[in-house]
Amino acid sequence: xxxxxxxxPIALTLGLVGLAGxxxxxxxxxxxxxxxxxxxxxxxxxxxxxxxEK
Numbered sequence: 384x385x386x387x388x389x390x391x392p393i394a395l396t397l398g399l400v401g402l403a404g405x406x407x408x409x410x411x412x413x414x415x416x417x418x419x420x421x422x423x424x425x426x427x428x429x430x431x432x433x434x435x436e437k
Contacts, residue, residue: 408414
């Protein structure tokens with residue numbers, strides 16, 4: 384039971400760190416464009432093709 388004195392504050396601290404990290408990502412607009420990266424993979428970069436042909 385003595386270990387709970389250490390584990391509970393550690394668990395609460397880690398939870399607060401995770402919550403702070405999540406709120407930071409919300410404030411910095413990390414979730415603004417969820418579809419863009421998926422569509423960007425499918426697009427071909429024409430600049431790379433023209434450079435390799437020269």
